[in-house]
Amino acid sequence: xxxxxxxxxxxxxxxxxxxxxxxxxxxxxxxxxxxxxxxxxxxxxxxxxxxxxxxxxxxxxxxxxxxxxxxxxxxxxxxxxxxxxxxxxxxxxxxxxxxxxxxxxxxxxxxxxxxxxxxxxxxxxxxxxxxxxxx
Amino acid sequence: xxxxxxxxxxxxxxxxxxxxxxxxxxxxxxxxxxxxxxxxxxxxxxxxxxxxxxxxxxxxxxxxxxxxxxxxxxxxxxxxxxxxxxxxxxxxxxxxxxxxx
Amino acid sequence: xxxxxxxxxxxxxxxxxxxxxxxxxxxxxxxxxxxxxxxxxxxxxxxxxxxxxxxxxxxxxxxxxxxxxxxxxxxxxxxxxxxxxxxxxxxxxxxxxxxxxxxxxxxxxxxxxxxxxxx
Numbered sequence: 001x002x003x004x005x006x007x008x009x010x011x012x013x014x015x016x017x018x019x020x021x022x023x024x025x026x027x028x029x030x031x032x033x034x035x036x037x038x039x040x041x042x043x044x045x046x047x048x049x050x051x052x053x054x055x056x057x058x059x060x061x062x063x064x065x066x067x068x069x070x071x072x073x074x075x076x077x078x079x080x081x082x083x084x085x086x087x088x089x090x091x092x093x094x095x096x097x098x099x100x101x102x103x104x105x106x107x108x109x110x111x112x113x114x115x116x117x118x119x120x121x122x123x124x125x126x127x128x129x130x131x132x133x134x135x
Numbered sequence: 136x137x138x139x140x141x142x143x144x145x146x147x148x149x150x151x152x153x154x155x156x157x158x159x160x161x162x163x164x165x166x167x168x169x170x171x172x173x174x175x176x177x178x179x180x181x182x183x184x185x186x187x188x189x190x191x192x193x194x195x196x197x198x199x200x201x202x203x204x205x206x207x208x209x210x211x212x213x214x215x216x217x218x219x220x221x222x223x224x225x226x227x228x229x230x231x232x233x234x235x236x
Numbered sequence: 237x238x239x240x241x242x243x244x245x246x247x248x249x250x251x252x253x254x255x256x257x258x259x260x261x262x263x264x265x266x267x268x269x270x271x272x273x274x275x276x277x278x279x280x281x282x283x284x285x286x287x288x289x290x291x292x293x294x295x296x297x298x299x300x301x302x303x304x305x306x307x308x309x310x311x312x313x314x315x316x317x318x319x320x321x322x323x324x325x326x327x328x329x330x331x332x333x334x335x336x337x338x339x340x341x342x343x344x345x346x347x348x349x350x351x352x353x354x355x
């Protein structure tokens with residue numbers, strides 16, 4: 001038990017526990033902070049050796065489109081961080097097919113490699129998870 | 136999986152986008168809370184959508200939120216009402232849960 | 237059963253903190269444990285020492301403090317989100333502590349269920 005773990009005896013109670021963590025991204029970037037701060041949780045989760053998946057649905061697909069240049073709005077461009085995820089061993093990125101199509105997007109518009117799932121595939125993936133975090 | 140929706144169906148498309156996915160899941164349950172409870176009321180824009188999936192998905196609504204909004208007498212038949220204790224039970228009973236925010 | 241809770245919105249602005257509180261209270265009444273409530277995004281505002289809501293309505297900060305004290309709940313506020321929004325030790329309400337996002341991941345691993353309340 002340490003100050004850092006706030007009383008939960010992490011080492012003892014969680015050693016070796018691997019859960020399926022899914023991070024659900026449904027919101028566009030920049031209009032709100034959820035995309036950026038959500039990504040910060042994903043990065044921290046890399047340190048815990050869990051089985052992490054990221055899904056992008058609905059407006060969340062806009063988080064990973066290419067060509068984001070934020071100088072004129074004077075806000076940090078955090079889109080390169082999605083490309084850095086691979087370096088953290090976070091490689092399971094999924095996009096909902098219907099969300100891309102209804103926005104006139106294809107995988108070629110995206111700045112990272114993703115697996116495209118249809119609604120049934122997404123439902124299956126979600127049902128398998130242990131912990132689902134939404135922002 | 137227990138899916139939680141807290142938005143009015145008039146505010147955004149969260150409910151329909153949620154259903155688009157979860158209707159493919161065996162044993163999915165939907166819990167409407169906060170402004171999401173408006174979807175559980177007779178005559179609302181999502182009524183037919185919910186009635187259409189009721190055979191596939193168990194639908195619940197948090198009655199404290201319905202009552203707060205004066206909607207308690209307008210609940211669509213087939214939607215089960217729960218209190219916060221029932222909400223806790225639903226989370227406990229389902230192996231996992233997701234909030235559609 | 238152990239329930240972890242994540243609160244993504246500030247007090248009063250959204251119902252999230254209220255619903256989270258009612259959920260936590262109901263879980264405890266049913267004999268469950270709520271080891272940790274993690275506050276993220278604007279949720280960090282739930283930890284402000286300086287709130288002065290009107291007397292005729294619920295006091296959200298005090299409610300969390302009381303529940304946490306009586307039932308041993310760890311109320312954790314994300315340091316990065318807090319700093320962005322000006323929540324620091326000097327204006328932190330008693331019973332809350334500021335710590336890292338690792339605490340959120342940790343309760344996700346440790347608890348039997350994690351429930352997210354947000355917008």
